Amino acid sequence: MPLTEKPEQTPERLAFYEKIDREAYTPLWAVFSDIITPEPKSRCIPHLWRFDQAREWLLEAGELITAKEAERRVLILENPGMRGDSRITTSLYAGLQLVLPGEVAPAHRHSQSALRFVLDGSGAHTSVNGERTNMEYGDFVITPPWAWHDHGNDSEQPMIWMDGLDIPVARFFDASFAEGYGEDEHPVSRQTGDSLARYGANMLPVDFQQHELASPIFNYPYARSREALAEMQRQQEWDPCHGLKMRYVNPVDGGFAMPTIAPFLQLLPAGFKTEACRSTDATVFVATEGSGCTKIDGQVFEWGPRDIFVAPSWKWIQHEADNEAVLFSYSDRVAQQKLGFWREQRAQA
Ligand code: GTQ
DSSP: OOOOOOOOOOHHHHHHHHHHHTTTOOOHHHHHHHHSOSSOOOSOOOEEEOHHHHHHHHHHHHHHOOHHHHSSOEEEOOOGGGTTSOOSSSSOEEEEEEEOTTOEEEEEEESSOEEEEEEEOSOOEEEETTEEEEOOTTOEEEEOTTOOEEEEOOSSSOEEEEEEEOHHHHHHTTOOOEEEOSSSSOOOOBOTTHHHHHHSSSOOOTTOOOOOSSOSOOEEOHHHHHHHHHHHHTTOOOBTTTBEEEEOBOTTTSSBSSSSOEEEEEEEOTTOBOOOEEESSOEEEEEEEOOEEEEETTEEEEEOTTOEEEEOTTOOEEEEESSSEEEEEEESHHHHHHHTOOOEEEOOO
16 A cells, blocks of 8 residues: 655645744654655666776876875766765765776775775785785675775786775764775785685684674685586576576675675576566676676666676666676675665566
């Protein structure tokens, strides 16, 4: 049943509202249907950013400012429905970061969690709490909340990755803290590859105790994830809405790899067309391989490798792959599920 309609605004009522307004009161019945909506209502709109254009403008930014002067040389992908707000969805941020050969993005830490998804170049590193990882195309890298991190590029090529952060979430809760380390790089105290060996080989140190919310693995190499998809593909078991979709997990508890951001990797075989599906977690997608198109709320977006697109909450999504395609995506699903908000619906076939 629909909710009661908004009551009429009689002169007596309006006079009353005006009187109480002066002392910071508002009648609920005048706003109820705006704040408790029968379905999600959002300023977030579907949009696609072409990587080639972004790369050109990032390299231009590289001539204007150094990574150090900028703290982070990033072009924010702002949702066109929420310009000026530094967000790609209502709860999440996305940006494209450039680190040029020889540069360092100085060590700092903040309350916000970050993910990196590597899109261009090879061999630059990020360091998290004293361990370095070298980054390759498609690697999914985590910076947990309040972890020291700096980025450097000792390779010969510019390195570009997508940053996904929960900046709007921290802002919503008024819980943002940040500080610089005071030196370009945090000292390296652990061997490169240690975390992946220690936590990412289906084993855990015998007396391991969970103290952090984020996964202790901080680089999930694309080569491994991609190989898993290729192996599963042979089984030919497809989800009608997602093709073959996996979520990146925290091996300690089986939950999502990050406390506020849910990351996924999915494969769509050549020619596959998904059934329409919608969920309350607005989602950022990046094509890593292949090309195709995605219909979001009736609008069709054609994508190729490294293009980024966003689907708002509760809008029908349908993917179609021209050739074998892989999509990385992230959303706030993990937070919504913990808080009891998450819903999904699959179209009746
Ligand atoms: O690399 O630490 O896109 O702190 C925004 C804020 C990246 C980072 C962003 C950040 C970073």
